[in-house]
Amino acid sequence: MTKEHKSGALPEQDRSDTIALPSRVAGSSSLDRLVDTARDYARAAASENTLTAYAKDWAHFARWCRVKGAEPLPPSSEMIGLYLADLASGAGGSPALSVSTIERRLSGLAWNYAQRSFTLDRKNRHITTVLAGIRRKHARPPVQKEAILAADILAMVATLPYDLRGLRDRAILLLGYAGGLRRSEIVSLDVHKDDTPDSGGWIEIEKQGVLLTLNAKTGWREVEIGRGTSDQTCPVHALEQWLHFARIDFGPMFVGTSRNGKRALGTRLNDKHVARLIKRTVIDAGIRAELPEKERLALFSGHSLRAGLASSAEVDDRYVQKHLGHASAEMTRRYQRRRDRFRVNLTKAAGL
Structure with a gap:
């Protein structure tokens, strides 16, 4: 076994070689082209952010194994269970990780093992019992970001x-x-379908509003955004103004601008711009001004826009669920920071 194989390293140049013709099949120009096509699809199976996180997960686990005098390959359910326990306990001076982060780490390890032609049995008792105990002992309600409500967005x-x-x-x-x-959905939009290879969707501006076609986390979905009551608050009018004055009629919809702010550049914005924009305008608008600035900044993120719509829209929850692309009503309710609780009283309905 080579040093590279023992450590589990999977350099970038080797990842593309994990998809290849079987050794018993003779190559040809058409088959070679199909191999290249298959590799392109394989690279698109997960987002770049996800792949980066998985690579960091593997590097951390491999380093932990070396410190413990073990090897990351082949997969050992016993060692994985010990690793999860170490992450949860915060032993060795490292901070204890949250349950969600530990579960993400486990998913990253399973993905990395699959890329190396191994299978990690996540149902093995050495993993399931430890993970169940971690959930029971350390699980906390998810930390929710503050919703940006209608008055807030207007002030921003x-x-x-x-x-x-x-x-x-x-x-x-x-x-x-x-x-x-989502902030990634905003910046991934193109003006037209198939304008760029990294497009996450496109727009169609119509008389009644704008139709977005998005390649989202849950698959393709359409989002209808109607026109507002005035030009000052209308998202469609704001989009039209930006596209017109920036002279954008092809490619990424939201791009950078020159230093003086007078010329649109061709580079697509990063989704971090959306998060920074939200935090900056929250501060400038004086939202939650009673709190110290550091606390205010921690309250808001890109998800605050999504939570704000779910919390502010006075319509049937089914419409909000469809609009957000949620698979369940329960997920939509998690986004509703101020909903009418006890609107339905099942105690009285049951005759009590």
Whole structure:
């Protein structure tokens, strides 16, 4: 066994070789092209952020194994169970990880083993019993970000200037809020279908509003965003203004601007821009001003737009669920920070 195999390292140049012709099959130009195509699809199976996280998960586990005098390959359910226990206990001076982070680490290890042609039995009792105990002892309700409500988003938008950069950021906030979009979905949009290879969807502007077609976490979905009551608060008008003055008619919809904010560049915005924009405008608008600035910044994130729509829309929950692309009503309710609790009283309905 080579040193590389023992350590479990999987360099970038070797990842593309994990999909290849069987040794017994003679190569040909058409088969070689299919191998290249298959490798392209394999690379698109997970997002770049996910792959980066999985690579870090494996590096951490391999390093932990070396410290303990063990090898990461082949997979050992007993060692994985010990590793999870170590993560949860915070032994060795490292901070204890949350249950969700530990579960993510386990998913990363399973993926990494699969790439190396091994199978990690996640149902093995050495893993399941330890993980069940971690959940029981350490699980906490999920930390939810503050929802940005209608009055908040209007105050945030009002802080933006009317130069090109301000038009862009105004469109991002209003479209993200009205669409209940994830920050990655906002920046992945193109003007047309198939404009760029890294597109996550496209738009169609119509008289009644704008139709977004998104390649989201749960698959393709359409999001209808209607026009607002005034141009000042209308997400569709804000989008039209940005596209017109930025002279964008092809490719990524939201791009960077020149240093003076007067010229649109061709580079697609990173989703971190959305998070920074939200935090900056929350501070500028004086939202939750009674709290120290550090606490205010920690309360809001990209998900605050999504939670804000779910909490503010006065419509049947089924419409909100469809709009957000949730598979269950329970998931939608998690996003509703201020819903009408006890609206349905099953105690009285049951005759008590």
